[in-house]
Amino acid sequence: MNDDGTIEHGAPHPFDGCWPDAGRWLAPDVLAEIGALAAAADRDGRPAGRALDLLRGGGWPGLAVPEKFHGTGLTLVECCAVQRALAVADPALAIAVNMHLFSVGLMVEHWRRRTDTSWLLLEAVATQNRLIASAFAEPNLGGSGTRSTLRAEPVDGGWRVSGRKRPCSLAGQADLVCLQVQTAADPSEVLVALLPTTAPGLRVVEDWDTLGMRGSASDTLVIEECFIPKELVFYRAPAGAEDDDVLAAGVIWFALTSTACYLGVARAAMTQAATLLRALRIAHLGQSRASLPSYQATVGDAAAEVLALESACAEVARRMDAGAEPENLVVAALAVKQRAVRVIPAFVGTLAEACGGASYARSLPLERLWRDAQAIRFHPPTPAAARQYLGRRALGLPSSLDLDECAPGLAAAEAAT
DSSP: OOOSSSTTTTTOOOOTTTOOOOOOOHHHHHHHHHHHHHHHHHHHHHOOHHHHHHHTTTTTGGTTSSSSTTTTOOHHHHHHHHHHHHHHHHHHHEEEEEEEEHHHHHHHHHHHHOOOOHHHHHHHHHHTTTOOOEEEOOTTSSOSSSSOOEEEEETEEEEEEEEEEEEETTTOOEEEEEEEEEESSSSEEEEEEEETTTTEEEEOOOOOOOOOOOGEEEEEEEEEEEEGGGEEEEEEEETTTTSSSHHHHHHHHHHHHHHHHHHHHHHHHHHHHHHHHOOOETTTTTGGGGGGGHHHHHHHHHHHHHHHHHHHHHHHHHHHHHHHOOOHHHHHHHHHHHHHHHHHHHHHHHHHHHGGGGGOOTHHHHHHHHHHHHGGSSSSSOOOHHHHHHHHTTTOOOSSSOOOOHHHHHHHHHHHO
């Protein structure tokens, strides 16, 4: 295997076999330059401005926007391939801009199903190369994507809202913010709107200081008496809605593209570990670790888990692109994401253990990749809620993407059936 991750005889790396060639949309020289900036971004706890400029310069913000609105028109599986390739270069940057991709994917799915004026927002993103921060996560929300602790009060021409969104990747670097809030009415609705980050009442507190994914700049967005014009609300649904096709499509986009980012982490770790294992020798055996069957078997068992996950993620994305109903596919997408929570950190940990103490050194990328891999546990729907949802679906019981530990809501739904 060469340092660039290809096999010595020129064949592609086996981890890449499930995916389209992302080099058509992210040039190798761009990825190489982004990769060279990743260590500094991790050290500084901020994304490299140059890396964001490279993405903008290549038209990255419009990748998922349909061609008729001047975007590149990539499918979901193609977007996953791009995110995976970007994460090989810089995982923190990939997971940060993935929030943009999720927001655009949600808007695209909404437009396809509602065919309203939301296309104007998509066209603006593509033609003006606008980068979106997704403000969906909140403290005390338990990872739910169908609710908000922020209450929007109706005012002339729109809504007024206050609260905090945390963490919010690229809140201080993006041009626009996509946020969901909940109305104060009973029954309440969830509103999803797109606002300029310069809107009065929005400010960023730079408080992101974490173990891994440090370069994602996932700071706190403070919302103080912010006015949301009604024309910038492009989606609304009952709070906690589980049967909404747009919501289901958005969950699928996020579950698969975020999993693809962490598959990129695994791919990068494999390349780094292969280089180390070929270089590290067992002195009394006169052999490199890579040449010993015990190490080969250890890597092989772990690699099989990742390869199965690669296949599953790509296949579910292709089914979505082929027109499967989102409501029928959301279980498979969440199962992929839930499996990734277990497989990716374990895989990187196995590689680090095989490489020994060298992998623990700050001077080598494997240490950073191990830290980055841990963040997969915290993306919504969080493992506790996803586990309950998948279990209840498997048992044929009413289910919810909201964590419903005592199940009062689910019990009421079950009694009504």
